[in-house]
Amino acid sequence: MNKGLMLDYKKCEMVIKKSSKTFYKAFSMLKDESRRNAVYAIYAYCRYADDIIDEANNFEGLIELYKELANFVTHNVANNYIFRALSDVRKKLYPSNFDFKPYFDMIEGQKMDFDFKEYKTLDELINYCTKVASSVGEMLVYVLTDSKEYKLLKEISFELGVAMQLTNILRDVGEDYDNKRVYLPTEILNQFNVDLDTIKNKQITEEFKNLFDYIANIAYQYYDKAKEKLYLFPKDSRIPLLIALKFYRGIIKACKDSEYDVLTKRNFVSKKDKIILLEEVKKEYE
Structure with a gap:
């Protein structure tokens, strides 16, 4: 070079x-x-x-x-x-x-x-996630493995991208609102009786927590589906991918541990939790 x-x-x-x-x-x-x-x-x-x-x-x-x-x-x-x-x-x-x-x-x-236009449905939000996040996965998977299972590689790109972008959206609700963007779909806001004033006034209500958990569970499902396909990658690539998956998934836990306060601050995975997650990865690949 x-x-x-x-x-x-x-x-x-x-x-x-x-x-x-x-x-x-x-x-x-x-x-x-x-x-x-x-x-x-x-x-x-x-x-x-x-x-x-x-x-x-x-x-x-x-x-x-x-x-x-x-x-x-x-x-x-x-x-x-x-x-x-x-x-x-x-x-x-x-x-x-x-x-x-x-x-x-x-x-x-x-x-x-x-x-920017507010998303009315979960499907509309997922479509956005595929553009800004699953696309990154598709760029990456081909450089991380020699596998020719292109259909499955496309699937893991979609799943991991959506999971991570939903995580970003949950983490940044307050920050995004301040930037005049609300990514939470209208149908889900209505389903859990959360209005924009709740977000504007930085109120962590039980309804907001339930909404957070609902979207978090969707993200968890995508993380789990993606993890099942990590076998497509050689160990050298699989370990970093699993670390990234666990660290990003850990952001949701960090938000919950912070009493769901994603309206006044940005939550991160603590150094202590990162060490725990790294130990989990190590045990899986010993």
């Missing part, structure tokens, strides 16, 4: 290290350097797409990213560190017929955030 490409990957690594301690902790454990670097590059792409809207609210920037991606697909690589790194990932790890649709789906999901 030339020095320029090494620097590109290092920049990608800095992005994931700064933005997601959970994912960095998990995937920095990959022993295969090519796969490890690929995860860093894919994360950097997703983080960049997300920040264009969440941090800069820059729709023109998102359109420019779309154009750069369209050019990339035809091997016209933009002169920036993310696409240079992704070009190397394509050469080394993606199947020759890899469909870059998940990369475009990520951009589509960010468009949905820019032109």
Whole structure:
């Protein structure tokens, strides 16, 4: 690997290290350097797409990213560190017929955030989750395994992506409301008699807790389905995936341990609980 490409990957690594301690902790454990670097590059792409809207609210920037991606697909690589790194990932790890649709789906999901409309049903919310999270799974699974079980790989991408995005949504209810976004579907708010004033006034009512548990249980079901398919990955990839799964699932527990206060603060998995979860992973793969 030339020095320029090494620097590109290092920049990608800095992005994931700064933005997601959970994912960095998990995937920095990959022993295969090519796969490890690929995860860093894919994360950097997703983080960049997300920040264009969440941090800069820059729709023109998102359109420019779309154009750069369209050019990339035809091997016209933009002169920036993310696409240079992704070009190397394509050469080394993606199947020759890899469909870059998940990369475009990520951009589509960010468009949905820019032109935000409240979701009426759970199905609408799940569709959003597939755009911004399951898409990431599809980008990743092909670089983490040589398995040709593409149907099952697509399923685990969907399941783990939805589970993690529902977790994000539960964790960030208050923060999202302050940013004028309510991801909780109207039908579920009505089902549990939770109105927007409850969220606005930061009230942790029994009704809100019941709503939280309802969506948390849906997330748990997706986590469980995804975990059943981890056998598709070699041990070197399976362990980081299981760590990421357990750490993210642990966020829901952290929210509950905080008396369901997801309206005034962001909850994290404690260092103590992370140690416990890492021990669980170790026991499963001894």
